[in-house]
Amino acid sequence: VRGRYLAAGAVAAGVVALAWRGAFLPPAGGAVPRTAWGDPDFQGVWRYEGATALERPSQFAGREYLTDEELAERARVEREQAANRLAGLEGDAVGRRSVAESPIRGNEYNSFWQDHGRPRQVYRRTSLIVDPRDGRIPYTPEARRAEARSAARYGVGPFESFLDPDTGERCLTDGVTGMMWQGPNGGHNRIVQSPGFVTILHEEYRDRRIIPVDGRPHGTIPQWFGDAVGRWEGDTLVVETTNFLDRTHYEWASIWTRPSPTLHLIERFRRISADTLEYTITVEDPATFTRPWTAVIPISKLPEDTQIYEYACHEGNYAMPNLLAGGRADAARRGAR
Amino acid sequence: MSAVRIVPALAAVAVAAGVMLWTLVANRLPDDARGAPRTADGRPNLAGVWQALNTASYDIQDHAARPAMAVIPAPARTGIPGSSRATPIELPAPPVRALGAAGGVPAGRGVVVGNELPYQPWAAERKKENAERWLERDPEIRCFMPGVPRATYMPYPFQIIQGSDVILVAYTFAGATRTIHMTPAGTSPSSTWMGWSRGRWEGDTLVVEVTDFNDQTWFDRAGNFHSDALRVVERYTPASPYHLMYEATIEDPKVFTRPWTMRMPLYRIVEPDVRILEYRCVEFVEELMYGHLGVIDPGAVK
Numbered sequence: 001v002r003g004r005y006l007a008a009g010a011v012a013a014g015v016v017a018l019a020w021r022g023a024f025l026p027p028a029g030g031a032v033p034r035t036a037w038g039d040p041d042f043q044g045v046w047r048y049e050g051a052t053a054l055e056r057p058s059q060f061a062g063r064e065y066l067t068d069e070e071l072a073e074r075a076r077v078e079r080e081q082a083a084n085r086l087a088g089l090e091g092d093a094v095g096r097r098s099v100a101e102s103p104i105r106g107n108e109y110n111s112f113w114q115d116h117g118r119p120r121q122v123y124r125r126t127s128l129i130v131d132p133r134d135g136r137i138p139y140t141p142e143a144r145r146a147e148a149r150s151a152a153r154y155g156v157g158p159f160e161s162f163l164d165p166d167t168g169e170r171c172l173t174d175g176v177t178g179m180m181w182q183g184p185n186g187g188h189n190r191i192v193q194s195p196g197f198v199t200i201l202h203e204e205y206r207d208r209r210i211i212p213v214d215g216r217p218h219g220t221i222p223q224w225f226g227d228a229v230g231r232w233e234g235d236t237l238v239v240e241t242t243n244f245l246d247r248t249h250y251e252w253a254s255i256w257t258r259p260s261p262t263l264h265l266i267e268r269f270r271r272i273s274a275d276t277l278e279y280t281i282t283v284e285d286p287a288t289f290t291r292p293w294t295a296v297i298p299i300s301k302l303p304e305d306t307q308i309y310e311y312a313c314h315e316g317n318y319a320m321p322n323l324l325a326g327g328r329a330d331a332a333r334r335g336a337r
Numbered sequence: 338m339s340a341v342r343i344v345p346a347l348a349a350v351a352v353a354a355g356v357m358l359w360t361l362v363a364n365r366l367p368d369d370a371r372g373a374p375r376t377a378d379g380r381p382n383l384a385g386v387w388q389a390l391n392t393a394s395y396d397i398q399d400h401a402a403r404p405a406m407a408v409i410p411a412p413a414r415t416g417i418p419g420s421s422r423a424t425p426i427e428l429p430a431p432p433v434r435a436l437g438a439a440g441g442v443p444a445g446r447g448v449v450v451g452n453e454l455p456y457q458p459w460a461a462e463r464k465k466e467n468a469e470r471w472l473e474r475d476p477e478i479r480c481f482m483p484g485v486p487r488a489t490y491m492p493y494p495f496q497i498i499q500g501s502d503v504i505l506v507a508y509t510f511a512g513a514t515r516t517i518h519m520t521p522a523g524t525s526p527s528s529t530w531m532g533w534s535r536g537r538w539e540g541d542t543l544v545v546e547v548t549d550f551n552d553q554t555w556f557d558r559a560g561n562f563h564s565d566a567l568r569v570v571e572r573y574t575p576a577s578p579y580h581l582m583y584e585a586t587i588e589d590p591k592v593f594t595r596p597w598t599m600r601m602p603l604y605r606i607v608e609p610d611v612r613i614l615e616y617r618c619v620e621f622v623e624e625l626m627y628g629h630l631g632v633i634d635p636g637a638v639k
Contacts, residue, residue, distance in 0.1 A: 035501070036376065036377035036378055036501075037377055041501075043500055043501055043502070134615075138350045156474040158632075159631075160632040160633045161627075161628070161631035161632070161633060161634065161635050162623045162624075162626075162627040162628070162630075162635070163635055170619070170620075170623065171618060171619055172619055172620055173617070190503075190516070192498050192500035192503055193498075193500055193501075194384040194498045194499045194500060195384065197384075197498055199498045199500075199505055199507070200518070201505065201514055206512055206513065206514060207506060207512075207514060208514050210496060210498065210507055210612065210613055212610070212612060216610045217610075219610070219612070221614060223614060224615055224617055225615060236487055241506075258457050305522070305523065307516075307523070308516060309520060309525075309526065310482075310529045310530060310531060312481075312482060312529070312530050314480065314481070314511075314619045315481045315482060315553070317528060320626075320627055320630075321627065321630055324627060324631045324632075325630070326632040327631060327632050328630075328631070328632055331632045
């Protein structure tokens with residue numbers, strides 16, 4: 001049954017990739033840059049800089065594209081919010097929940113941590129998800145409940161032990177699925193290639209994928225980031241990842257962060273212009289989703305001097321002892337009442 | 338043209354073609370004189386999975402075998418006055434005693450050239466104290482990034498990914514990765530665990546200057562340490578298809594009286610389909626670091 005699922009997923013991914021090719025940008029012009037050994041060259045620092053959300057906001061239900069007026073308005077808002085970010089404003093003015101309204105009660109990460117630096121790019125699509133057509137993640141009912149539970153607990157607790165914060169707050173990872181297009185501090189990815197390998201270094205949690213592209217088969221050892229094997233299909237890098245660890249018992253983590261042994265990813269990287277990678281990901285996990293889903297994401301190349309900096313999260317995780325001390329104080333107060 | 342003249346002409350052409358072919362093949366062969374591979378642009382090709390095979394992770398200096406990294410002194414024995422009693426050698430400290438021989442330390446030759454570490458007097462004292470308080474102080478125990486050069490000779494493989502403008506060194510332990518900048522890349526905005534690495538080629542040697550360290554990392558489990566004034570110059574020199582020579586010169590005027598050097602071969606892992614596997618040890622030290630801090634200790638044994 002699983003094999004059929006995978007095959008269906010692969011076919012769906014292919015069809016969707018064809019159907020939505022150029023959905024964000026005009027088709028490629030000019031030659032694809034190549035490495036000294038002839039592979040398409042993806043090297044550099046990349047980040048998703050678009051304003052389009054993964055899932056379609058309810059206001060656009062039933063519509064896959066913005067109108068011209070909406071597109072212009074979106075562009076105007078992005079420019080305004082970028083200026084506001086540079087001016088040090090917070091909350092609505094920069095398109096974020098205000099610190100005061102945050103369930104973390106005044107301790108929301110402010111935009112300093114999330115600064116986009118320049119206006120985000122606006123695209124006509126109303127969601128990054130192109131399949132299913134409603135642009136929404138097809139959670140199973142149980143997964144939807146689990147997501148709601150973990151979202152409600154985020155930053156709220158109770159925190160009785162180190163197992164109670166999500167995997168990000170524990171400095172473990174935010175997971176491989178969203179690595180190319182999200183990250184708590186900007187989502188920078190540096191791609192480095194040498195013959196037979198494509199390596200992606202993600203700044204947050206210093207997450208790293210060293211993807212063999214040398215024809216080897218999948219290994220059998222389960223890992224947080226699974227077992228990735230790549231191949232070139234023309235100028236497209238196709239990466240298939242399987243053998244994820246089972247960390248579904250970290251139940252306060254969102255589905256993005258905790259690996260599931262039934263998770264299976266098919267990703268396609270294609271350089272559609274000098275400064276854009278078209279990244280297509282098909283996510284399949286019968287334990288979490290009712291069907292495979294696919295997102296197409298334009299990833300921007302950042303200026304040549306952009307660096308990935310060291311992310312010493314665990315080494316400086318003063319938040320964890322503080323969180324647990326807070327948990328003890330809460331418990332003591334409850335006991336005293 | 339007579340046949341007499343054609344034959345030498347053909348021979349000359351054949352020789353020329355042969356030379357050309359040989360030159361082509363020789364240029365295409367990715368090997369240098371030592372048989373080490375080269376990149377398309379003629380540089381030594383260090384790409385691959387490497388590992389040190391020594392005991393420097395315990396102690397970078399010559400060391401005798403011992404029962405554990407954490408030991409207690411042999412306790413004085415009391416008994417019948419006037420009667421002598423044998424005393425034990427130093428004993429494994431209680432927290433590691435259950436490990437038995439698996440927690441023991443094999444003897445090993447050091448990797449420090451000349452074996453001496455030129456500590457300033459205060460620093461020699463501090464090193465000794467570090468060794469005595471290993472369990473509390475060694476950053477390895479808490480899965481902190483290992484620093485440079487310690488990451489090189491921890492007992493795990495690491496991979497070099499030799500890109501166009503940067504060379505990545507991807508270590509197993511704690512998932513630490515270094516970016517070696519082969520083109521101008523500005524300066525580090527702050528001090529770091531793994532340093533800020535600038536590389537250049539000196540002939541066939543990759544020379545990497547590493548700066549901007551914090552004072553948190555160690556050189557080994559024996560308590561050898563440095564300050565934030567550390568500057569490391571590494572040299573990676575291909576020596577054969579299967580090994581390279583690694584050298585790290587340590588400068589730290591706050592801790593040492595002069596620069597000193599460690600040197601060791603690094604060996605290529607030759608098994609097919611070798612790859613660096615994840616060792617996300619954060620998950621494995623949370624109980625040690627935080628278990629006792631919660632309302633509930635998930636590791637409390639009933």
